[in-house]
Amino acid sequence: NAGVTQTPKFRILKIGQSMTLQCTQDMNHNYMYWYRQDPGMGLKLIYYSVGAGITDKGEVPNGYNVSRSTTEDFPLRLELAAPSQTSVYFCASERGRPNYGYTFGSGTRLTVV
Amino acid sequence: DAKTTQPPSMDCAEGRAANLPCNHSTISGNEYVYWYRQIHSQGPQYIIHGLKNNETNEMASLIITEDRKSSTLILPHATLRDTAVYYCIVILANAGGTSYGKLTFGQGTILTVHP
Numbered sequence: 001n002a003g004v005t006q007t008p009k010f011r012i013l014k015i016g017q018s019m020t021l022q023c024t025q026d027m028n029h030n031y032m033y034w035y036r037q038d039p040g041m042g043l044k045l046i047y048y049s050v051g052a053g054i055t056d057k058g059e060v061p062n063g064y065n066v067s068r069s070t071t072e073d074f075p076l077r078l079e080l081a082a083p084s085q086t087s088v089y090f091c092a093s094e095r096g097r098p099n100y101g102y103t104f105g106s107g108t109r110l111t112v113v
Numbered sequence: 114d115a116k117t118t119q120p121p122s123m124d125c126a127e128g129r130a131a132n133l134p135c136n137h138s139t140i141s142g143n144e145y146v147y148w149y150r151q152i153h154s155q156g157p158q159y160i161i162h163g164l165k166n167n168e169t170n171e172m173a174s175l176i177i178t179e180d181r182k183s184s185t186l187i188l189p190h191a192t193l194r195d196t197a198v199y200y201c202i203v204i205l206a207n208a209g210g211t212s213y214g215k216l217t218f219g220q221g222t223i224l225t226v227h228p
Contacts, residue, residue: 004156041217042200043157090156101147101159102216 002026006091013053013081013112021076021108023091031094032074033058034066035103036087043090049074081112117201120146125195131188133222135201143207144146146177147216148186149190150197155217157200160186191226198223 007022025032030051035043043060049068063085065077074093078085091105118136125131137146138146147162161168161175168175176189188195200221 037218043216044218044221045216088154092156096169101149102157104156104158107154107156 004091004093004103004105006089006108008108009106010109011111013052013078013110015081015083015112016077017081018077019081019110021089021110023074023076023105024072025074025091025093025103026057026072027093027095027103028071029093029095029103030071033092033094034064034074034076035090035092036060036085037090037107038087042086045046046076046089078110086110086112117203119199119201119219119222121139122225125191125224125226127157127189127193127226127228131132131191131200131224131226133186133188133201133224134183135186136183137201137203140181140203141205142191144203146175146181146184147202147204148173148175149200149202149218150195151221152194152197155228158201159194191224193226193228196224196226198206 004025008109033048034046037043040046044060046060046064047058047066049055052068052071055068057076089108093104094102145162145164148160149157152155161170161173161174163177177184198221200218202216
């Protein structure tokens with residue numbers, strides 16, 4: 001049972017480039033989330049999904065897109081990278097009950113130069 | 114969701130109990146108190162949660178005051194590996210039992226466990 005797996009762990013992008021951050025969970029969780037964490041700050045919700053085919057915006061969605069074609073995968077797309085998107089990105093999943101908490105991935109550290 | 118207030122930092126000696134306080138004076142009746150921690154550079158880790166009653170699991174204990182306006186996370190025998198940022202979060206859970214990811218992580222408490 002791998003939990004929540006994120007790839008890549010590190011990435012450097014040039015301004016204007018695009019990339020997809022991958023997130024996969026093997027726990028059959030319905031709910032999945034993308035957060036970003038800037039240095040010394042708390043986490044901010046970017047997008048979330050309550051099931052395959054259903055996504056919604058979080059607190060800071062601008063500059064990002066998501067899709068959820070399967071229960072397992074929830075990729076985050078950056079279309080035109082900007083220095084303001086330099087951050088650590090965390091994917092998380094949740095079964096959908098309050099008794100289990102959220103399971104987070106190990107994060108992707110992204111630098112835009 | 115109710116806002117929480119935590120001290121910015123605390124120290125604890127290894128082997129002693131670490132008691133981390135959290136104020137959530139505006140909590141409503143159906144909001145849960147969750148605790149997470151984040152060890153440097155890692156993803157947050159769920160610790161424990163509660164609604165009204167005190168809770169205990171293999172990691173920690175959670176003490177919630179009777180008026181639910183504050184709580185304390187207790188690590189009974191802190192180790193060096195417990196050094197982390199600890200977040201107290203209050204979440205409104207809907208009828209289905211999820212908060213739709215709206216974990217508002219504040220600044221948390223930096224707990225340093227020293228030898």
